[in-house]
Amino acid sequence: MNLFTGESSRALFGGDAPESVNRLLHEAAAAHADPTRAEALLWSARLSAPECLAVYFTQYKFYFYRRRLEEAERCARDGLRMAAGQAHISRHWRLVQGGDADFGALGPARFWLFTLKALAFIRLRRGDRAEAQALLDKAAQLDPADNLGAGVIASLKDGSACNGPATPPDPDDTP
Secondary structure, three states: OOOOOOHHHHHOOOOOOOHHHHHHHHHHHHHHOOOHHHHHHHHHHHHHHHOOHHHHHHHHHHHOOOOHHHHHHHHHHHHHHHHHHHHHHOOOOHOOOOOHOOOOOHHHHHHHHHHHHHHHHHHHHHHOOOHHHHHHHHHHHHHHOOOOHHHHHHHHHHHHOHHHHHOOOOOOOOO
């Protein structure tokens, strides 16, 4: 559950994953003590259903928690591209405008906006405050009421050092 929106994570990507993918995601979560196995299960899920947005979300969180920020960023960017295609918006986040999709409705556009926010947090953790700010500006433009909580990341950015806190917050709960 996202603490800021009160929505289940499932709602952010527009519904449930196919049962076969759901099984793989649950197996990966259960294998948290064996990161190699968990990672293999996540990639199996992605290869079996590359259109399933839930997999991208789970992958970028997996890598983020293991402080593998380059991989987390790659999965978040892949998720943005997949969601952009499904939402029929530009693949280039800087070109997306408010009228391009309903970012408040559950589905790929909302997932895209949520992942944009997560990407801002990842960029901040990687020390790229300029791109983090550009991503946050785009999130604020598309979500002026801050329903997805991007303002929290902006607060972290404004009050944090480039490297951020020693233990990263959950990109689902904080960003």
